[in-house]
Amino acid sequence: MDVQAVKTQSLARYKEERDWFALLAEAAKQMPTSEGELQVKLLEILLDSKQTVVDCVENDKPFIGGYFCNAPELFHAMDLPWFMLMETPFLAASAPYLLNDIEGAEEMGMGTDLCTAIRLPIYYIENGLMPVPTALLGLLYPCDGAPMLHQVIEHNKVWKDVPIYACDPPYTSDERAVQYFAEELSRMVEFLEKHTGKTLDVDRLKQVCEESNRTYSLWQDYNELRRSVPSPHGWAIGGAQAFAISQCFVAGDPRCSAWFEQLCKCAEERVAAGKGASDQEGWKEKIRLFWFDIMPYGWIFEYMPWLESEWGATIVMDMFGNFPYTLIDTSSRETMLHDLAKRNLLDAPMIRQARGTAENFSNDIRRIVTDYKIDCVIWPGHMGHKDGSATIGIMRDTCRELGVPFLHIGLDLFDKRYTSIDEVKDKTSDFFRGMGLA
Amino acid sequence: METRIDSEAFDRFREVTSSIGNSEIEAWKQAGGKVVGYFCSTVPEELFTAAGLYPFRMRGTGSTSTELSDGCFSNINCSYPRHTMNQALLGEYDFLDGLVCINSCDHVRRIYDNWTVRLDTPFVKVMSLPRKIGPPQIDWYYEEINLLRSDIQEHFGVEITDEDLWKAIKLHNEVRALQKKVYEYRKLDAPPISGAEALPVMVAGTAMPKERYKILLQQFLGDLEKLEGSSDYRVRLMIVGGELDDPEFMQVIEEQGGLVVTDSTCFGTRLMWRPIDESVADPVRALASYYIYDRPSCPRMYGDQSRRIDYTKELAKEFRVDGIIGERLIFCDQWLVEHYMTNADLKEDGIPFLQLDREYILSGKGQLRTRVQAFIETIEGMRS
Numbered sequence: 001m002d003v004q005a006v007k008t009q010s011l012a013r014y015k016e017e018r019d020w021f022a023l024l025a026e027a028a029k030q031m032p033t034s035e036g037e038l039q040v041k042l043l044e045i046l047l048d049s050k051q052t053v054v055d056c057v058e059n060d061k062p063f064i065g066g067y068f069c070n071a072p073e074l075f076h077a078m079d080l081p082w083f084m085l086m087e088t089p090f091l092a093a094s095a096p097y098l099l100n101d102i103e104g105a106e107e108m109g110m111g112t113d114l115c116t117a118i119r120l121p122i123y124y125i126e127n128g129l130m131p132v133p134t135a136l137l138g139l140l141y142p143c144d145g146a147p148m149l150h151q152v153i154e155h156n157k158v159w160k161d162v163p164i165y166a167c168d169p170p171y172t173s174d175e176r177a178v179q180y181f182a183e184e185l186s187r188m189v190e191f192l193e194k195h196t197g198k199t200l201d202v203d204r205l206k207q208v209c210e211e212s213n214r215t216y217s218l219w220q221d222y223n224e225l226r227r228s229v230p231s232p233h234g235w236a237i238g239g240a241q242a243f244a245i246s247q248c249f250v251a252g253d254p255r256c257s258a259w260f261e262q263l264c265k266c267a268e269e270r271v272a273a274g275k276g277a278s279d280q281e282g283w284k285e286k287i288r289l290f291w292f293d294i295m296p297y298g299w300i301f302e303y304m305p306w307l308e309s310e311w312g313a314t315i316v317m318d319m320f321g322n323f324p325y326t327l328i329d330t331s332s333r334e335t336m337l338h339d340l341a342k343r344n345l346l347d348a349p350m351i352r353q354a355r356g357t358a359e360n361f362s363n364d365i366r367r368i369v370t371d372y373k374i375d376c377v378i379w380p381g382h383m384g385h386k387d388g389s390a391t392i393g394i395m396r397d398t399c400r401e402l403g404v405p406f407l408h409i410g411l412d413l414f415d416k417r418y419t420s421i422d423e424v425k426d427k428t429s430d431f432f433r434g435m436g437l438a
Numbered sequence: 439m440e441t442r443i444d445s446e447a448f449d450r451f452r453e454v455t456s457s458i459g460n461s462e463i464e465a466w467k468q469a470g471g472k473v474v475g476y477f478c479s480t481v482p483e484e485l486f487t488a489a490g491l492y493p494f495r496m497r498g499t500g501s502t503s504t505e506l507s508d509g510c511f512s513n514i515n516c517s518y519p520r521h522t523m524n525q526a527l528l529g530e531y532d533f534l535d536g537l538v539c540i541n542s543c544d545h546v547r548r549i550y551d552n553w554t555v556r557l558d559t560p561f562v563k564v565m566s567l568p569r570k571i572g573p574p575q576i577d578w579y580y581e582e583i584n585l586l587r588s589d590i591q592e593h594f595g596v597e598i599t600d601e602d603l604w605k606a607i608k609l610h611n612e613v614r615a616l617q618k619k620v621y622e623y624r625k626l627d628a629p630p631i632s633g634a635e636a637l638p639v640m641v642a643g644t645a646m647p648k649e650r651y652k653i654l655l656q657q658f659l660g661d662l663e664k665l666e667g668s669s670d671y672r673v674r675l676m677i678v679g680g681e682l683d684d685p686e687f688m689q690v691i692e693e694q695g696g697l698v699v700t701d702s703t704c705f706g707t708r709l710m711w712r713p714i715d716e717s718v719a720d721p722v723r724a725l726a727s728y729y730i731y732d733r734p735s736c737p738r739m740y741g742d743q744s745r746r747i748d749y750t751k752e753l754a755k756e757f758r759v760d761g762i763i764g765e766r767l768i769f770c771d772q773w774l775v776e777h778y779m780t781n782a783d784l785k786e787d788g789i790p791f792l793q794l795d796r797e798y799i800l801s802g803k804g805q806l807r808t809r810v811q812a813f814i815e816t817i818e819g820m821r822s
Contacts (some may be wrong), residue, residue, distance in 0.1 A: 037564075067808045073545060099673065108778075108819070109778070110774065110775070110778055111795075113514065113768065113771075113774070114775065115771070115773050115775050118771070124774070138740070140569040140570070140740050141569070143771070143772075144511045144542055144738075144771040145771045145775075147569055147738075147740040148737065148771055148772060148774075148775035148776070149775075150740065151741070151743045151775065151776075151779065152775060152778070153777045154509050154741065154743065154744075155743055155782075164491065165755050166570070166740060168568050168569050168574070168575055168578075169572040170566050170568075170578065171541040171547075171564070171565075171566035171567070172566045176581070177566070180574075180578055183574065184574070187574075222484050236642055341705050350547060355666035357550065357551055357564065358552075359551070380513075381512060383514055386514055386515060386516075386544040386545055386769060386771070387544035387545075388547055389511065389512035389514050389515055390510065390512070390519070390544065390548030390551075391551065392510070392511070392516050392546055393509045393510035393511070393552060393555075393556075394510075394551055394552065394555060397555070403548075409510065410512065410513070411553075412512070418758065424709065428531050
């Protein structure tokens, strides 16, 4: 497939995904609640981001491929539109074409034990279904699959000429590691300036980081509100959206802070009235759950509402909603890069847990179980999260020490054929019953 | 395993690799020596030699189950760390005075965490290995090696001077050169040594002190020289993959008529094909540069796939290989994707390639035989 054919085909697919979100936005507009309004606003920002990328492809303007943990405040400050290479599994897994794509990836002979979130972008790249950016930022952590995906990109004949830079992640988490990562970010900026013609203005970066600080501060406030019993929100609004809006689309943009303000207001009202996520839906919060992974985006609507209606189980916190707040010191370029390095290395969800040693898992469990009055912890055991699955003994021991039950399921967050939803539900029900949580 | 090789040195190599504990360790410990285990070929074992320690590369040899380590890992984890950890929990590694882990892959890096929780080895460290191979990464690893050097000095009460390090580097390079000589024999039309016989020779180099190994290797090369080669094979094969320390896997392949004449594996050529540069001023710099950039890499190292495939093709040409087998431990993402790319690259050059998934402890021999037979027949069919 030549470059032009890839451009045409990938643009058609990208527009299809954009249109899927437009459809979701229309559906969300029918929800007559504050939460519905928040969903609409999020989807509008997402659509705007998608449309910007479409415009870049159609009019040969510079845009990049990247990741949430590449310090997106830097792209924003450089006025560089971007999309995430794992956007479909992370954000559009409910799209109707997802299962066909997974099957397509299987037909490539890649095997079925490689993380679906890695297999899908490989499939898109190898089959000309992903927009080819001006420059690309790779991801070498938190798992083995990520660097392999980017080696496939370098190997692909159409993508071969796309300049690529990937920050190297240290395995440790001390000041030396943060400093090293900050230097990697600095080299990343040099790379972007060289290949996109855009420049990083320190004053603009300061402005973006200040706004980003405001966003994260609001996120922190929101997470405080989720400690309430009952929790003001469950799975349907909170962590996933907070992650997407703050890190995937408009990092350091006032629209992002405005969205969080509304989220906090909405949660505050519920807390003040003593209402939980359940009151609107007609069920009672009986079990406060920590879902220690990404949400099961491929089949979220078939499982999460069931958890609530069948068991009164509220997802009070999940891996992506838990984002410890690191203030960015905006006094100089160096301090900003340093603190962005710290935030993206030590705070970014999934990165903070899986990149380094297992104490990152056990410390999160300890803190969240205590702070959020958690009744039980579910480690879904996504088939791609092999380092986490090699940590189950430590996680179980931590939960035992805290006196909360721990469940490891074993599933694919994107592909419901891996472990059927009925089986996931059975395991969950057996766990709730067996642990006396029902 | 039957062998035509009549050599006391070879018998020693087979003895020390057929189980975890061995008589070399016993003798060393009786003399008051300390043993340090390590995972992965990217850990600079020269540092242990320089410190007067016995470096032992971690394996799960002899394991028959994972019932003790199943509490640490899950069923989507590689069988190599599961079996190795199980052996440790059974007490097979009680002889260790220290252990150095590394973030080589998602499975093996968790050994460190589980080990520190469940076992009481007095000295357990984890090294931070970069993913990239550029100058900043060499600098990072330079610091990592120096940090480990300080930790070893402090814990074991030894001093590791630059002179000690150079001495160790020279010794390890001498060993690499001797191992390469063994591989030279495998280039012959009628090699005196098979792949299944060569593997314990290589593995033994990671299971005994280097000085002792070097002497035995010299003796072994003398014995090999006298041995008549064998051309009783149908095709010449190369193995590409990761952690492979089981000669039986090779043997099953060779029983079908595919002589394994070379490899790019963690216990094979990648250990020794290139020496450490002895011309630089700083021995730690030499080690960092070697382990990050100079030695043939595995897919763990990002941005090096083109050099890896060139390396594979060069070896295939040098050893006149008819086909390449890509072996992979199930659940290894790195080798899964690497083999996907290797397959595409070799196809362009018309080199037959077979990917074999396996468990660390050999199972499914029947299926393995069938697939290898079919592969050999395909190669033969291409010739005619």
